[in-house]
Amino acid sequence: MTTQVALIGMPNVGKTALFNKLTGSQQRVANFAGVTVEKKVGKIGDQFEVIDLPGVYSLDATTIDEKITKDFLLGKGAQRAADIFILVLDATHLDKSLYLALQLKKLGHEFIIALNLMDEARKRKFQIDLPKLSSILDSKIFPVSASTGEGVEDLKAALLESKIQHRELSVPADYQKTFRSPKYVNSIFREIDQILKEITITPIQPDTFSERIDRVVLHPVGGFLFLVVLLLFVFQMLFTWSGPLQDGIEGLFGYLGEICSGLIPWPLLRSLVVDGLISGVGGVLVFMPQILLLFLFIQILEDIGYLGRAAFLMDSIMRKIGLPGKAVIPLLSSHACAIPGIMSTRIIDNHRERLITMMVIPLTTCSARLPVYAILIAALIPDIGVGGMNWLRLPGLVLFALYFLGFFSALIISMIFKRTLPNSSPSMLLMELPPYRIPKVKNLFLVMKNKGKIFLSNAGGIILIVSLIIWLLVTFPLQEGTANIEQSYAADIGRFFQPVFAPLGFDWKMTTALIPSIAAREVVVSALSMVLSIEEGSAGFESTLSSALVAEFGLGSLAALLIWFVFAPQCISTFAVLKRETNSWKWPIIMVVYTMALAYFFAWVTKLLVSLWF
Amino acid sequence: MTLYSAPTLKFLTVTSFSEDHSQDISDTESRLMHFGFIHGAQVMVKKKSLLFTGPLLVEVRGRLIALTKAEADLVEVSL
Numbered sequence: 001m002t003t004q005v006a007l008i009g010m011p012n013v014g015k016t017a018l019f020n021k022l023t024g025s026q027q028r029v030a031n032f033a034g035v036t037v038e039k040k041v042g043k044i045g046d047q048f049e050v051i052d053l054p055g056v057y058s059l060d061a062t063t064i065d066e067k068i069t070k071d072f073l074l075g076k077g078a079q080r081a082a083d084i085f086i087l088v089l090d091a092t093h094l095d096k097s098l099y100l101a102l103q104l105k106k107l108g109h110e111f112i113i114a115l116n117l118m119d120e121a122r123k124r125k126f127q128i129d130l131p132k133l134s135s136i137l138d139s140k141i142f143p144v145s146a147s148t149g150e151g152v153e154d155l156k157a158a159l160l161e162s163k164i165q166h167r168e169l170s171v172p173a174d175y176q177k178t179f180r181s182p183k184y185v186n187s188i189f190r191e192i193d194q195i196l197k198e199i200t201i202t203p204i205q206p207d208t209f210s211e212r213i214d215r216v217v218l219h220p221v222g223g224f225l226f227l228v229v230l231l232l233f234v235f236q237m238l239f240t241w242s243g244p245l246q247d248g249i250e251g252l253f254g255y256l257g258e259i260c261s262g263l264i265p266w267p268l269l270r271s272l273v274v275d276g277l278i279s280g281v282g283g284v285l286v287f288m289p290q291i292l293l294l295f296l297f298i299q300i301l302e303d304i305g306y307l308g309r310a311a312f313l314m315d316s317i318m319r320k321i322g323l324p325g326k327a328v329i330p331l332l333s334s335h336a337c338a339i340p341g342i343m344s345t346r347i348i349d350n351h352r353e354r355l356i357t358m359m360v361i362p363l364t365t366c367s368a369r370l371p372v373y374a375i376l377i378a379a380l381i382p383d384i385g386v387g388g389m390n391w392l393r394l395p396g397l398v399l400f401a402l403y404f405l406g407f408f409s410a411l412i413i414s415m416i417f418k419r420t421l422p423n424s425s426p427s428m429l430l431m432e433l434p435p436y437r438i439p440k441v442k443n444l445f446l447v448m449k450n451k452g453k454i455f456l457s458n459a460g461g462i463i464l465i466v467s468l469i470i471w472l473l474v475t476f477p478l479q480e481g482t483a484n485i486e487q488s489y490a491a492d493i494g495r496f497f498q499p500v501f502a503p504l505g506f507d508w509k510m511t512t513a514l515i516p517s518i519a520a521r522e523v524v525v526s527a528l529s530m531v532l533s534i535e536e537g538s539a540g541f542e543s544t545l546s547s548a549l550v551a552e553f554g555l556g557s558l559a560a561l562l563i564w565f566v567f568a569p570q571c572i573s574t575f576a577v578l579k580r581e582t583n584s585w586k587w588p589i590i591m592v593v594y595t596m597a598l599a600y601f602f603a604w605v606t607k608l609l610v611s612l613w614f
Numbered sequence: 615m616t617l618y619s620a621p622t623l624k625f626l627t628v629t630s631f632s633e634d635h636s637q638d639i640s641d642t643e644s645r646l647m648h649f650g651f652i653h654g655a656q657v658m659v660k661k662k663s664l665l666f667t668g669p670l671l672v673e674v675r676g677r678l679i680a681l682t683k684a685e686a687d688l689v690e691v692s693l
């Protein structure tokens with residue numbers, strides 16, 4: 001039987017870095033029993049299962065994450081108490097770390113202490129009497145550095161020798177009230193001051209490095225400029241750096257498709273493999289470069305210590321619309337792709353604020369909408385200069401307006417969610433800004449690898465299944481042995497729903513083209529070309545398709561379709577990721593319903609206005 | 615005065631959360647105390663955001679804490 005080891009500690013003491021060092025790549029992510037809080041579990045050999053518990057400042061838990069850790073420590077609620085607890089303390093900030101240690105000791109808790117950041121403490125000339133601290137806390141202490149690996153093997157060896165901690169905790173009946181009484185808190189701080197006096201040989205030198213950087217990064221004007229430049233860089237990175245990788249993945253799957261086409265003589269099986277399986281898998285993997293790069297970027301910012309600073313800078317602005325300062329990062333990154341955007345909302349601690357951010361992300365304009373916008377704008381908007389300025393082209397201005405419309409709608413909808421969603425936990429900024437630290441490359445890649453694995457294993461399955469269903473719908477029934485979208489089940493569905501979309505000016509062909517766009521928005525371009533019998537990839541394809549669209553559907557319907565795509569429900573990948581992140585079908589369904597309602601209403605208004613105007 | 619209205623870069627002493635404090639302690643007040651905003655603690659407002667009565671940065675027990683106006687208004691200080 002494996003022994004369960006739980007890592008506990010305050011936020012920013014290097015607990016997760018130590019977890020990564022202890023377990024290496026043997027990690028998996030699940031949820032804690034009964035809640036959607038992420039539970040990171042790793043292994044040390046076959047003997048130990050290590051859990052990285054959410055960081056807590058004290059046993060007086062206020063958020064869902066903190067309550068999980070408190071339940072583990074007090075052996076309450078749905079959580080099974082661990083066999084061995086490792087309490088991670090920050091050697092450079094013992095005055096804060098000791099608070100939790102003393103609280104646990106007062107309850108009669110046993111634990112092993114990993115005194116982390118010893119390398120940094122030494123650099124700052126901090127010398128402490130470790131045997132004395134060990135004796136005061138009545139616990140074994142292992143000086144470690146999670147970033148360099150110093151002392152980690154000793155800690156592992158200590159686990160092998162450790163006995164399961166049997167504890168009889170003396171938890172007061174009204175412990176919540178006790179933990180937050182000023183008398184109790186004051187007594188712990190007095191005890192900390194006394195301990196620090198007793199164990200300090202040479203005091204720690206102040207962190208002037210962080211202060212110097214903060215002068216620039218938190219400057220009232222310079223700080224915002226720095227943040228804007230940084231976010232612009234991220235945008236560029238997501239678009240340009242991931243572009244060649246995405247092209248490479250697309251090319252690889254295209255090549256794979258060609259090979260399979262040549263190898264499989266049976267048309268139906270060939271179509272299943274090439275158009276269903278390979279396209280489905282390729283459609284998932286093509287997002288990976290953007291997702292991995294975004295997670296790399298966020299992890300770098302977190303490890304450096306900048307995320308908290310960004311939240312501080314943006315907090316007052318974002319709170320006006322019901323979101324915390326940290327929400328600016330997922331909202332902006334969603335302009336590249338909603339999937340990493342939704343996944344990056346994990347940086348938001350408050351459950352309600354995280355949910356609101358996830359729910360409005362679909363309204364920001366992701367890169368998959370660009371091909372749709374490009375074709376429809378080319379069909380609708382003349383390429384002329386605005387106000388006699390040749391450099392300012394009307395199509396570019398319309399594209400900007402569409403981006404703005406999406407972002408502005410996201411802000412309005414978040415204000416509505418703010419008023420309607422119940423607030424289960426306090427919305428606090430109240431947080432410690434950690435000192436700046438240099439991130440470790442190995443740790444960054446480990447995080448990227450693990451998050452990539454999670455995305456593929458959870459969302460990938462759903463995306464693949466839906467891709468296959470869509471293939472079935474656009475392929476069957478076969479006409480004289482070949483697929484014909486006009487006679488397919490998708491077309492039947494399009495014809496069936498056409499009366500619903502008739503007020504928007506959508507005929508059955510346009511309605512049919514919307515079905516494959518559920519898999520990925522950009523697919524609507526090829527679907528429209530298929531229903532209009534225009535060969536994709538042919539010379540002048542875009543202009544031919546644009547002209548054909550105007551001739552077939554008219555300006556009003558096309559304008560309505562353009563506005564439809566500003567609001568319309570996200571692709572199935574986003575739906576799958578939202579389901580995974582909320583651990584519920586409720587929120588993805590609400591997302592589809594409200595975006596569909598917005599899309600329908602604004603497309604209808606657009607059709608009406610264009611019909612009146614022209 | 616409250617922490618929010620206090621001048622920047624001056625040593626301040628927290629006068630709230632004394633041991634005879636009899637009122638119920640909210641989640642936010644509890645968190646403030648755990649960060650070290652306890653009766654008699656020395657604190658210093660390091661920075662105030664300029665926008666929309668934005669958040670402020672306060673140093674307490676050698677730690678840099680970011681807090682909103684509503685949070686800072688819960689802490690009474692004296693010069």
